[in-house]
Amino acid sequence: GQQVMQIPQYQHVQEGEDFTTYCNSSTTLSNIQWYKQRPGGHPVFLIQLVKSGEVKKQKRLTFQFGEAKKNSSLHITATQTTDVGTYFCAGVKNAGNMLTFGGGTRLMVKP
């Protein structure tokens, strides 16, 4: 079945440093979504990428979708303590709402 791998599993950074998490799917995706889950919370939608090669920005966050629609990345510039949490990518293969989640990258930011 479809698998979505995400690396790294954990990342410790000093506040102000950059952070990147990578996501790779075993199959071509229709779209990919990114979610953030704070400790003790639930996943919160960040963004959705649909087009091959798409790049979207949200303030300090930059999201990319690969040309082959099999990989994606999230880059955070100048991390802040409010960025702490686990970032998940989630691939969608067909129409509908079946998300295949990556294992997540837990980001810890040292002030």
Added chain:
Amino acid sequence: KAGVTQTPRYLIKTRGQQVTLSCSPISGHRSVSWYQQTPGQGLQFLFEYFSETQRNKGNFPGRFSGRQFSNSRSEMNVSTLELGDSALYLCASSSDRVYNEQFFGPGTRLTVL
């Protein structure tokens, strides 16, 4: 708009029992999906209901079942509970667009003893 609500928030059961969890989606959302989250397996898709019909199903045993009512509220049931069913069960709702963002509820924390 009120968010996705799930009840109960916490539940403790013993092996062999069954449990029913409830989810009320955001008003106007007709799609409801269920996910299981564990430290070992991460977030795994259980099933999706749309307009009272199961539209997608994940790779879980038949002990896991669900249903959706005409008001889009959904329930999931787990029968013959096993220790490994201990998890956070998350419900998510979404609108009718083709590619939809999911709005997650706070989850039900199930502990099986």
